[in-house]
Amino acid sequence: MLGRLARYLRFLGHDTLFACDLGLDGPGEDTRLLHLAADEHRILLTRDHELARRGGVLVPDGDVLDQVAALVREGVVEPVLSLDRCSRCNTLLRPATENEAGTCPHAQRPEQGRLLWCSTCRQLYWLGSHVDRLTERLDQVARMAGPPRG
Numbered sequence: 001m002l003g004r005l006a007r008y009l010r011f012l013g014h015d016t017l018f019a020c021d022l023g024l025d026g027p028g029e030d031t032r033l034l035h036l037a038a039d040e041h042r043i044l045l046t047r048d049h050e051l052a053r054r055g056g057v058l059v060p061d062g063d064v065l066d067q068v069a070a071l072v073r074e075g076v077v078e079p080v081l082s083l084d085r086c087s088r089c090n091t092l093l094r095p096a097t098e099n100e101a102g103t104c105p106h107a108q109r110p111e112q113g114r115l116l117w118c119s120t121c122r123q124l125y126w127l128g129s130h131v132d133r134l135t136e137r138l139d140q141v142a143r144m145a146g147p148p149r150g
């Protein structure tokens, strides 16, 4: 349910694991998730009220921008793009080599954006004009979240 939120948190540079990818499902899943979060000093985000009560942070209903805004209000994240992680798999990205950039048309125009590479997915990322749109969405999130608390 929180797959889109996981991708957004990776856009923000957070080391984000997605429970569905961990293979912890089955009886006792909640307890295993709580232990994993404690062991790895992670914040457990959940839609489940009971799990939130046991040590997670409750993510509200709504679209992904509402959810990010709620986490900004809670002080869990800041609405600032980082784009140094693969949004699919969480691997840190690095600049693409000429070989990896291959025939990507953007490789010919480095002034229009950077090309990064995920060595796990073997996926090329182009940080071009769509980054401006993401930045706009995060500005919107910051307005939704309001001034920081305290």
Ligand SMILES: [Zn+2]
Pocket: 086, 087, 088, 089, 090, 091, 118, 119, 120, 121, 122, 123
């Ligand atoms: Zn990846």
